[in-house]
Amino acid sequence: MSHHIAFDQVPPTNGRYDLYGAVHKGLRRAQCDLLGRLGAADRNNATEIADLMSELRGLLRLAAAHVVHEDREIHGRLQSLSVSTATLDDQHEDHRIAFGKLEAMIVDVEKAPAERKQEKLRHLYLAFAAYVAEDLEHMHEEETVTAPALWANLDDQALAEIEMRIVGSMAPDMNMAFMRIMIPAMNPDERLALLAGIRKVAPPEAFHAVLEFAARPSLSVEAFRNLTNSLEQAA
Known part of the structure; x- marks a missing residue:
């Protein structure tokens, strides 16, 4: 993943249908909030640690579902229009690898004896921070590079239909979980x-x-x- 993002170059939406904005706001807010709480966690508070591990698993479940939705509904459509998604596909593969590693680290925290709990928490905290950093960069690219490519090739009705297919593919509990992170963001x-x-x-x-x-x-x-x-x- 490139570390030379044009953070100051943000194309205007010009009122176009925005497939990425709301869900990305939700993911950014949820990830940064959970990262802060994970860094401040008390290793001796078993209830707090259990709740954090459960929340992290839930957030990673949403992130994994989001990757699948984009692969199936957005990348597939772009490829049909001869727009390359190679960079995004590579980034999504990195995400999938990260999800597996983070789950293993969550298990390590849950199974760690008291004298090793802090070490395992630090390991998870730093790994999750690295994942969040990469995902923030990835989402920035999608909103500043991929979104304009969608706007150049599809009208708002087609974009809305993509979103409706994504929403319609999810079970009610998954839809509600996304609403819970999106609405406050x-x-x-x-x-x-x-x-x-x-x-x-x-x-x-x-x-x-x-x-x-x-x-x-x-x-x-x-x-x-x-x-x-x-x-x-x-x-």
Whole structure:
């Protein structure tokens, strides 16, 4: 993976359909939050360590699913348009290798005797930090290089259809897990657009489930109140 990213060169969306923005915001926020908590973990607090290992496994499960979705729905479509995905494919293969190594390190932490727990936690922390660093770079490339390639070749309807296929391929619990990391990472306008969009196309019970089991638990009382007020005004 290149370490010479053009971090200051960000093409405008010009109002185009953004396949990457919301899910990448969610992954960035969740990964950085968990990394900080992992670094501050108390090796003597068995409940805290167990919860962190469970959360890390859950986040890696989402990351692995995200890789599969992009491989199947986005890379395949780009390849059909003769747009190379070789760099992204290599990065995804690196991710898959990292997922396996990180799972092995989680097991090491869980099985480590007390005198070796801190050493194993440090090993996992540094490895996860390295993975997050690579994934941040990867997502930046997707949003600044791959997204413009999609916009140049596909209209917004085609992009929306790709996203709908991704959403439709997931089990309800996986969809809800993605909602839980995406909603708190969005700004208020993005949050309103997402929930209003779900309200238009989903059965009422599905919309209310997202509101109650993803939005409410992940937002502050004030942010949730502002969201529901905005949804009422937009109805």
